[in-house]
Amino acid sequence: MNNLRPDLAIIAGHVTTGARVLDVGCGDGTLLAVLRDEQGCNVHGMEIDAENVAECVAKGLSVIQGDADRDLVFYPDDTFDYAILSLTLQTTMRPDRVLEELLRVGRRAFVSFPNFAHWRVRLSLLWGGRMPVTRLLPAAWYETPDIHHVTIADFLAFVAQRGIKVERAWFLSGGKRIGAVAANFRAEHAVFLISR
Amino acid sequence: MATAEIITASDVLELARPLPLDCGQSLEGVRIAYEAYGTLSAARDNAVMVCHATTGDQHVASPHPITGKPGWWDRMVGPGKPIDTDRFYVLCANVIGGCMGSTGPSCLAPDGTPYAMRFPVITIRDMVRAHVALLEALGIQRLHAVVGGSMGGMQALSLAANWPDIPERVLAIASTGTMAAQNIAFQEVGRQAIMADPNWQGGNYYGTGHAPDAGLSVARMAAHITYLSEASLTGKFGRRLQDRQAKSFGFDADFQVESYLRHQGISFTSRFDANSYLYITRAMSYFDLAEEHGGLLADAFAETRARFCVVSFDTDWLYPTEQSRRLVHALSAAGAPVSFVELSAPFGHDSFLLDVPALDRVVTGFLSR
Numbered sequence: 001m002n003n004l005r006p007d008l009a010i011i012a013g014h015v016t017t018g019a020r021v022l023d024v025g026c027g028d029g030t031l032l033a034v035l036r037d038e039q040g041c042n043v044h045g046m047e048i049d050a051e052n053v054a055e056c057v058a059k060g061l062s063v064i065q066g067d068a069d070r071d072l073v074f075y076p077d078d079t080f081d082y083a084i085l086s087l088t089l090q091t092t093m094r095p096d097r098v099l100e101e102l103l104r105v106g107r108r109a110f111v112s113f114p115n116f117a118h119w120r121v122r123l124s125l126l127w128g129g130r131m132p133v134t135r136l137l138p139a140a141w142y143e144t145p146d147i148h149h150v151t152i153a154d155f156l157a158f159v160a161q162r163g164i165k166v167e168r169a170w171f172l173s174g175g176k177r178i179g180a181v182a183a184n185f186r187a188e189h190a191v192f193l194i195s196r
Numbered sequence: 197m198a199t200a201e202i203i204t205a206s207d208v209l210e211l212a213r214p215l216p217l218d219c220g221q222s223l224e225g226v227r228i229a230y231e232a233y234g235t236l237s238a239a240r241d242n243a244v245m246v247c248h249a250t251t252g253d254q255h256v257a258s259p260h261p262i263t264g265k266p267g268w269w270d271r272m273v274g275p276g277k278p279i280d281t282d283r284f285y286v287l288c289a290n291v292i293g294g295c296m297g298s299t300g301p302s303c304l305a306p307d308g309t310p311y312a313m314r315f316p317v318i319t320i321r322d323m324v325r326a327h328v329a330l331l332e333a334l335g336i337q338r339l340h341a342v343v344g345g346s347m348g349g350m351q352a353l354s355l356a357a358n359w360p361d362i363p364e365r366v367l368a369i370a371s372t373g374t375m376a377a378q379n380i381a382f383q384e385v386g387r388q389a390i391m392a393d394p395n396w397q398g399g400n401y402y403g404t405g406h407a408p409d410a411g412l413s414v415a416r417m418a419a420h421i422t423y424l425s426e427a428s429l430t431g432k433f434g435r436r437l438q439d440r441q442a443k444s445f446g447f448d449a450d451f452q453v454e455s456y457l458r459h460q461g462i463s464f465t466s467r468f469d470a471n472s473y474l475y476i477t478r479a480m481s482y483f484d485l486a487e488e489h490g491g492l493l494a495d496a497f498a499e500t501r502a503r504f505c506v507v508s509f510d511t512d513w514l515y516p517t518e519q520s521r522r523l524v525h526a527l528s529a530a531g532a533p534v535s536f537v538e539l540s541a542p543f544g545h546d547s548f549l550l551d552v553p554a555l556d557r558v559v560t561g562f563l564s565r
Contacts, residue, residue: 060565
């Protein structure tokens, strides 16, 4: 099969064949290429970095250089069966608005993010008194693109408050699936499938 | 350019039927000069049409017959190059209104004298209508791609909007769906320079031995500045003086940049017709794909099934990224598969013609799948 990042493999495994998909923050287009080539999806991407967009175009993908905070507004309602936001939520200026936009342009959305309440993060803050630098949060505080840290509990509270439905949730630690028990403590990384 | 008839070694198609124009008139006996590279496949499915910019011509990858310089996109079109002539049958036609063999104001009207200002005002869509007639004559129903920068991009977009069944891929580089006020303004300066030259003679300068070279030259100088970036002018010339140690306290070309521009202006007049410059820039200023389609740019692309790729450059202030973005948003709203990238290059609007490796990668990738 493919060598997708674990969260992307989960997403790819649950996107229905032939679906219309938008990957926001699609990077070099790895997930989109898999969805197109192996699942016959109609794929589109948005990516902020020009080099990455050039790489996507070279793969024959339709990718727009754009900013999740600013450019989702230009898609009509319900353009996509799925909107995907993988490891990008915590880098946006207004994650709340981006999530609302995702569920406007897509009928369902996959959202994955590093869990800031993972025990390693907690330890780093509690015992070291330092901002954590971990596998999923590799940059120091002054240069990290992750400007809106979020925990699994925060995310669940947010979607409940906004009336957003969680259809499925997956939790990862060390790249492996783990159960939902104490996920906010044990999971490094969460993937949610949400809908209106 | 004071002659009326241009000899071209390019292939020339003479249209059997009159070409209807947006202004309501039609043109009889239209000639279209074009260059072709590569081999058309038996299935006729590997044709790529390249559309030239304002002062370009059909010599996209073959030496210019007057200047002897390599084709204007020699770096992009050829065997093994991004627009690969080993794989694609690449066509490039001189636009109508031009002066390199296609019917334009310097050509003879049916009464045997040059059209001059009797040539009808044409539009970008009229240029494309002529391209479509050429494709029909060559038996090409579908294009693998249509590609163009600047005014060439406008033609590519116009083809997709008005003949949606022809192109499978549309690549518009440093271009726009609507000519902006600033661009209209610069081109008006150029036209006024030409028409203010007494040698213009109301456009009837052919055969008089006097052409409005001074006016055309000024038009070219003004336009040339808009094709570059402030950084590229500074980098290339700075405030360096031309062949002298001190300022002359006169109005010679003291500065290298002045000398360069004068040279650009003068050499341009040896290969371009002033009336063609008027007509082609007029066509550009009339270009507004939204207006053509009820005021909404997205509606221009309602029928197309083509894939689009839109490229802008960060130093291009003549066709800035914002204009490409507007186009991309319209294409997205129309549901068209579209890619967009703003590439970083130091050369201003001219970046699309120059050495920008990232552009090569985008063009190669977009055409290959």
